[in-house]
Amino acid sequence: MPDIIQKILDKDPGQREFHQAVHEVLESVKPVLVRSPEYQQTAILERITEPERVIMFRVPWMDDQGQVHVNRGFRVEMNSAIGPYKGGLRFHPSVNLGIIKFLAFEQVFKNSLTTLAMGGGKGGSDFNPKGKSDNEVMRFCQSFMSELFRHIGPDTDIPAGDIGVGAREIGFLFGMYKKLKNEFTGVLTGKSLNWGGSLIRPEATGYGNVYFAAEMLATRNETFEGKTCLVSGAGNVAQFTAEKVIELGGKVLTLSDSSGYVLDEQGIDKDKLDFVKKLKNIRRGRISEYIEEYPQAVYTEVDSVLDHNPLWDHKADCALPSATENEINEKDARNLVKNGITLVSEGANMPSTPEAVSVFLEHKLLYGPGKAANAGGVAVSGLEMAQNSMRLSWPMEEVDDRLKIIMKSIHKTCLDAAADYNLPGNYVAGANIAGFVKVVNAMLDQGLV
Secondary structure (H helix, E strand, O other): HHHHHHHHHOOOOHHHHHHHHHHHHHHHHHHHHHHHHHHHHHOOHHHHHOOOEEEEEEEEEEEEOOOOOEEEEEEHHHHHEOEEEEEEEEEEEOHHHHHHHHHHHHHHHHHHOOOOOOOOOEEEOOOOOOOOHHHHHHHHHHHHHHHHHHOOOOHHHHHHHOOOOOOHHHHHHHHHHHHHHHOOOOOOOOOOOOOOOOOOOHHHHHHHHHHHHHHHHOOOOOOOOEEEEEEOOHHHHHHHHHHHHOOOEEOEEEEOOOOEEEEOOOOHHHHHHHHHHHHHHHHOHHHHHHHHOOOOOOEOOOOOOOOOOHHHHHOEEEEEOOOOOOOEEEHHHHHHHHOOOEEEEEOOOOOEEHHHHHHHHHOEEEEHHHHHHHHHHHHHHHHHHHHHHHOOOOOHHHHHHHHHHHHHHHHHHHHHOOOOOOOOHHHHHHHHHHHHHHHHHHHHHHOOO
C-alpha cells in the first residue's frame, strides 16, 4: 500500500487534493484487500487510481471590449466500469488538473453508492464567471463546448454543473452541443425544466445531504426538530440544505461566501432564505448585504491570517459544510466538538481535512462524508438521464420520493459495509468500502481493460 501511494506522489507531484482523496480511500479499504487478495494480484489499486482518460485543452474567448482571453479546460474520465462517466463541470480560478482528478476520483465511489449505473468523471476550467456579463459567459461556454463535445455523449460521458456552473452555463453549453452535433440528447444534466431538466435537480444535493443527516440522527432516535445548524456556503447546495433543515424544524444560524459569513442567532427563516436566493442567484451579490436587510445579524469578513474559520466556532448541534474542499481544518473540528456539535454531514466535496476527520471519528460524532452525504445531486442527475432516455418528465413528488429512497439506501449500505468489516458506525470506512467493492468487482468482470 505505501508503495502505491509513493508511486502516485512521484507520478503526480503537486496534486495535493488528489493525493488526499486517494490516501483516504486506500486507508479505508485495507481490510478489503486482506480479505480479497485477488485485488492485489490484478493491480486493481494501480488501475483504479489512474484515470481512463484525461483531456486538457485551451479555451480562447473574447470579452465585451474585444479583448481575447485564454483559459484552460479539463475533463477527467476516471472510471466507466459501472456506467458512462458522470460528474460536474467546475468554473473557478482555483481549478487545476489535481483538483479535477480528486473530484473525478471521489465521483467514482459516490456514483457507485447511488445504486444507479454511472461511472465517474469531472471537468471544468480556471475561468471565473463572477463579474462577467451574460454574453461573456456565453462566449466562453461556446468555446469550451466546441472542444469538449467530441469527448462526451449520452452513452459516453454526461457532465453536469458544479461550482460556477449553474442553469445559465448549462443552457449555453447545451445549446452549443446541440448545434455542433445536430441532435437533442440528454448529454448534460441540470437542464431547465422546459427543455429536458428534472424537477428537484437544483435542490437535490442540499436536500439529499439533509435526508442523509436525518438518517444518521435516527440511529440515535433524534430528528432535526429544534436542532441549531451551522451551514457554510450560499450557493445552490447551501441554499437547499438550509431550506430542508428549516422544513424539518431546525434552525439555520450561518451562511457564507468567499468574502465572509453571516451569523443570525434569530435563525435564517424561509423569508430570509428567499432574500439570500435572490441576492445570490439573481443579483449575484455578496453575503455581506444580508446585514443591510437584517441588521440584527453579524457579518464577519474572511481573515486570511487566521488559522481557523470562525464560522465553525459557534454553539450549535449540527454542522453542514456546503462550500468547498478543505474548509474545515483540525482546529475548526476541535471548535465544533467544543461547541457541542454532534453531527457533521458534508454537502461539499471533501470539505474536511484528514486531521479534521480524525477528530470527528475520535469523538464519535455522526459524520457523513461527502461521497455518501452529498450523492443526492448526482443521483437526481441519474434520474434526469432516465427521464431523458424515456422522453418523460416525472412529477416532483416522484423524484423527491426516489431521492429519499436512494439516500436511505446509501445510508444503509455504508452502515452495513462498516459493520461487515468490524467498523460499526464508521461512515467513512463504510462509504469507501461499499463504493470500492462494487467498482472493482465490475472491473474484474470486464477483464484487463
